[in-house]
Amino acid sequence: MTASRLRVYIGGPVAQYDAHVYKRIVEALRLRGLEVVADRERFRDMNAWRAGWRKALSECTHLLLLLGPDRVLGCGALAEIVEALTQGKQVMLAQPNGAIRPLERTWIRFLPGRSKRRTAQVNFEPRRRRGEGHGDGS
Amino acid sequence: MQIQVHHTTGNPRSARVPSALRRRTVYLAAPLVAFDSSAYGRTEDALVRAGCFVIAARDEFRSTTDWLARLGDVLSKVQALVVVPGPGGVVGAGVLREILEAIVFGIPTYLADGNRFHPLHGVRFTVLDRPSRRCFARVEFPLRKRR
Numbered sequence: 001m002t003a004s005r006l007r008v009y010i011g012g013p014v015a016q017y018d019a020h021v022y023k024r025i026v027e028a029l030r031l032r033g034l035e036v037v038a039d040r041e042r043f044r045d046m047n048a049w050r051a052g053w054r055k056a057l058s059e060c061t062h063l064l065l066l067l068g069p070d071r072v073l074g075c076g077a078l079a080e081i082v083e084a085l086t087q088g089k090q091v092m093l094a095q096p097n098g099a100i101r102p103l104e105r106t107w108i109r110f111l112p113g114r115s116k117r118r119t120a121q122v123n124f125e126p127r128r129r130r131g132e133g134h135g136d137g138s
Numbered sequence: 139m140q141i142q143v144h145h146t147t148g149n150p151r152s153a154r155v156p157s158a159l160r161r162r163t164v165y166l167a168a169p170l171v172a173f174d175s176s177a178y179g180r181t182e183d184a185l186v187r188a189g190c191f192v193i194a195a196r197d198e199f200r201s202t203t204d205w206l207a208r209l210g211d212v213l214s215k216v217q218a219l220v221v222v223p224g225p226g227g228v229v230g231a232g233v234l235r236e237i238l239e240a241i242v243f244g245i246p247t248y249l250a251d252g253n254r255f256h257p258l259h260g261v262r263f264t265v266l267d268r269p270s271r272r273c274f275a276r277v278e279f280p281l282r283k284r285r
Contacts, residue, residue: 105264
């Protein structure tokens with residue numbers, strides 16, 4: 001990831017996230033020299049988030065979604081992905097263990113029930129071993 | 139050579155429209171590149187044959203600006219959303235936005251695959267390499283069972 005202004009966003013139900021994990025990832029990114037716009041620091045409540053998230057995203061180059069243990073995203077996080085794509089931003093995913101990876105080649109499956117807080121689940125494609133084919137029939 | 143099953147099969151006469159969609163007001167969405175496809179026309183025909191009142195995105199909106207301004211208003215009036223993926227099953231950020239708005243409105247969403255309609259939770263979206271506004275993910279449908 002290039003050193004650039006980065007916005008950190010937590011996707012999925014808020015209760016799922018450990019504040020210490022969140023803080024640790026934000027601090028680790030800042031230690032790497034990245035400018036982090038953390039939504040928990042910038043927006044005090046949902047009204048402030050609704051009013052300001054698009055502008056905050058427009059000022060950044062990357063969107064980083066911090067995934068919870070079950071990798072579930074709510075409508076808010078998915079809306080941020082849509083907006084990031086529309087604005088031409090790169091989207092990255094941070095796992096609870098701190099590993100960061102791009103959104104590419106992940107699977108998104110919408111969950112039954114149409115809950116706004118538990119809308120879809122992200123799954124990672126297993127890493128290929130060297131010498132293995134693409135498996136896409138090509 | 140890659141065979142695009144989505145656009146080579148399907149007949150409005152044989153389409154299996156789920157009972158939950160029949161005689162409903164349906165918003166028919168697709169990426170811009172699929173508006174003139176035969177898959178879009180066939181899906182629209184199948185829904186009309188099933189007694190649906192279809193609001194087709196390709197006829198409803200004059201421009202992207204118009205779509206952005208009125209999408210919420212249109213979705214508030216329909217009872218279901220049906221998405222026709224583009225060539226290769228690819229959808230962009232616009233379709234994802236329509237799906238999210240439908241979830242917010244509590245509208246059931248289906249994806250059309252030839253002559254079948256799959257509920258949203260029955261398909262998988264694989265994010266493409268270098269996802270962009272126009273090409274975000276490929277819709278993967280469950281494999282058909284052999285008879």
